[in-house]
Amino acid sequence: MATISPSRRVRRTPFTDGVEAAGVKGYTVYNRMLLPTVFRSVVEDYHHLKRAVQVWDVACERQIEIRGPDAGRLMQMLTPRDLRGMLPGQCYYVPIVDETGGMLNDPVALKLAEDRWWISIADSDLLLWVKGIVYGFRLDVLVDEPDVHPLAVQGPKADQLMARVFGDQVRNLRFFRFGGFDFQGTAMVVARSGYSKQGGFEIYCDGTANGMPLWHALMEAGADLDVHAGCPNLIERVEGGLLSYGNDMTRDNTPHEAGLGRFCSTQTAIGCVGRDALLRVAKEGPLQQIRAIAIAGDVPPCDRAWPLLAGDARVGQVTSAAASPDFDTGVAIGMVRMTHWDAGTVLQVRTPDGMREATVREKFWI
Amino acid sequence: MATISPSRRVRRTPFTDGVEAAGVKGYTVYNRMLLPTVFRSVVEDYHHLKRAVQVWDVACERQIEIRGPDAGRLMQMLTPRDLRGMLPGQCYYVPIVDETGGMLNDPVALKLAEDRWWISIADSDLLLWVKGIVYGFRLDVLVDEPDVHPLAVQGPKADQLMARVFGDQVRNLRFFRFGGFDFQGTAMVVARSGYSKQGGFEIYCDGTANGMPLWHALMEAGADLDVHAGCPNLIERVEGGLLSYGNDMTRDNTPHEAGLGRFCSTQTAIGCVGRDALLRVAKEGPLQQIRAIAIAGDVPPCDRAWPLLAGDARVGQVTSAAASPDFDTGVAIGMVRMTHWDAGTVLQVRTPDGMREATVREKFWI
Structure with a gap:
């Protein structure tokens, strides 16, 4: 396969220096950002992920920050998932569809407060859809991409490693919950989540300048745990049935086709974009x-x-x-x-x- | 530099088989599609582009097709450029901005008919912005990505080569005009345009199945013209001052900062998105x-x-x-x-x- 040509348009992340030093061998481009795909070999990385702990540069999971009085209303317009029971501190997997029920993204939403959310996106410029809806409906929110960069810690020894850097409290995080944890004086969101079935966390690194210090801290703290730079592993994610937007489903597909019908509460009166189309799909089945x-x-x-x-x-x-x-x-x-x-x-x-x-x-x- | 990993998400184009057979050495990813960056070497490709003729796989310039009664109104909402004098058969370079005047893309628009347009996009999912605006304003248009794939023919011998494949009429096309030309029974849009200063055309290849036949036809017709597979050349485009969205300007920049103020007719009553912000910029200057x-x-x-x-x-x-x-x-x-x-x-x-x-x-x- 050919090499990938450098340009500013294909963005480096706050962790790319660490990724390069760790000997990355392959990249893909995800949200116009570099995403590593292989370090030693896909098979070696796979075995290591299942037995030890890895640090993943997943900064390409860009954040869309939504804040303002209409933030909650906007979020419920964006997804067919019923958000009424969602509390601050929770992560929800939220399929996002267009007016025909075609999937535009399958992000994880983090409710930071009633009037402040992050959407941690898969590979499409969902920001432009959100901004278009906000403009069209004159909603009172600000929408932007903050200087926040996810770094995942995945593998069976993830709890051990994370406790050494963020304290034992991090072990108490339940799945798809997040909390604020200090790193060298900066409060960072840490969630128990990630794109593998081996368990672990995603650290929402706050500030580009904190990127390499955080990378080094994890690598140093985990030396005896055989910590290694890693990345979402193709074999492991397919074994686990973790879908990839753009690969396994696109705008052509409804959430029901993607097996995500359980996240669509179109029967309740939530009034999201695409509700009419999805009601039809829910009735007839995919x-x-x-x-x-x-x-x-x-x-x-x-x-x-x-x-x-x-x-x-x-x-x-x-x-x-x-x-x-x-x-x-x-x-x-x-x-x-x-x-x-x-x-x-x-x-x-x-x-x-x-x-x-x-x-x-x-x-x-x- | 690392290699680029294969996945369906980074889309191949109808011409990728030809690009690979021609020995592509580097790619970038543009609109989630493969865009070649180098064949022999960037310097060799550069000299060749200036003296002969090249065929470029620029299918990553995806098209947004807009059709319906509100198509003209929507187009004028999308860009600060005054479109009132634009005729079918013309291409216009149309900066597209958000409500603050920040650039979302700098595409070329093709007016196919009063109620049918293509937007040939730079590197951002402009489709999602357009769909968001259409939904918010309940405009009566259909918006989609058609099965159309630009193939550029660039270089001083482009006219000669194109005439052999599309007939001598193609020589009469003026800059930034297009017409319909037959290729093996399919009418295709051909424009005098392209991302170099060496002159040439862009063929809007209609239908994936026509991709490789078109590629081969150009290569065979141009053998004695030293035709070669090529791609946008970094050196040549910088010499010529051809901007690259995502490299040279982003959503942080106004068209005026990008030196595109002449395409912003915010003084006239065109009512585009971002008009208020751009009026302010036009008054004060960047x-x-x-x-x-x-x-x-x-x-x-x-x-x-x-x-x-x-x-x-x-x-x-x-x-x-x-x-x-x-x-x-x-x-x-x-x-x-x-x-x-x-x-x-x-x-x-x-x-x-x-x-x-x-x-x-x-x-x-x-």
Whole structure:
């Protein structure tokens, strides 16, 4: 594969110096920012993530800050998820859709206060959608991208490492809750969350200047825990069924197709954008849906949608795939039509290296 | 520099097979799509572009199609440029700003008909802003990304090559005009435009399936013209003062700061988003503005803003830079405060490789 060319437009993060020093070998670009994809090798990184602890530069999870009297109203306009019971200190996974129910992003929202929220976004310029809605409805809020940069600490030893840097109180954080924790005199939001199934935290590093000090502090405190620079791992996330916006679902898909129907409370009177369209979908059910797919044989890199075939008929597509060492099979995420989505259905998938047998599974590898 | 990791999220284009076969060595990601940056070397590509003809995969210039009764009204809401005199068949460079006058994109608009437009975008998800405005104002238009993919033909021999594939009529196209031209039975929009100063065209390839046939047709027709796969060339674009959104200006900047004040007709009653803020800017003038900057000595890769200094004071920044073989100097684009923006002002620029002398110029190298 070709190298990635430097430019200011593809933004470095406050942690890029650390990432480079740790010997990053591959990047992708996510929200016009560098996101590491491999350090030692994807397989080595995978095994290490499952047994130790890693520090991930996920600053590309940009924040949209919303503050002002209409902040709560705006947030509920943006997502079909019912936010009425949400308290400050909670994180909610909030699918965001357009007027037709097509997904625009699948971020995590943090309620900082009744009138102040962060939206921690997946890969699309959701800021522009939010600003357009705010302008169109003349809402009384300020919307901006703050100088805040998530750094994830993931793996079975994450609690140990985090306690050394932020104190034992951090162990008491429940899943998808956050609190304020001091780092060298700056209060930072720390949440128990992250894009792996190995457990861990996301530190919302406040201020670019705090980036490398925080990186170094974690690396030094975790030396005996075998801490290493890491990144979201393709194999581990596919095994765990963690969806990737832009890969596994796009604006073409509803949350129901992405298996996120449980986050859509369109039956209640919340009046979000896309409610009418999603009510229709909720009533009829989706015609296709995300499924775990086992692939037999070797798995080439998946850089485009691979057709899923039943005989000559296209009945879906695979959009993320990898070879799993732990489960000794190809693991994949696909979108399958209802005629063929039952567990155990055997299909063919057309990869660039030829056809492979693809079996629809009941669950991901968790 | 690290390699770029494959995923569906970083989209291939209809021409990527041709780009790969031509030996692409570097990519950037632009609108979540692959954009080649170098084939032989940036310097070889540069010399070749100025003497022959190149075919560029610029499919990452995604199109936003707007159609419906409110299309004209929406377009005029989106840009401070006065569109009242624009005719079907014309391309207009249209800065697009938010309510504070901050630039969201600097696309080229194509008026296909009174009720049908394309916006050929720079690197931001402008589609989400447009959809937000449409939703907020309940405008009667459809907004979508069509299956259309720009392929540029640039260089002094572009007319010759294009005439062989599209017929001699294509030579009569005036700058920033477009027409419909047949390619193997499909009518395609062809405009005299492109992101170089060497002249040429942009073909709005209609339909993914037509991508590689079009690529091959151009390569075969131009064999004796020394046609080669190419891409926007960093050196040539900086020499020519072609701005890059995300590099040289961002949402932090007004069009006036970017030197685009002549495209802002805020004095006339066009009622665009951001008009009030831009009226204020037009009255007072910008405090900083884009300038051509000559840099003495060698020029490292510019992957972040480099401070421009007058003594200890920061008076601006350089955001694009390269070493120019033809002009035997470092060429750069910078944003300079009014206190130091006069031609001939000698400043220092802090690059990652150390300080360099930086001289503000009257004009770019054209």
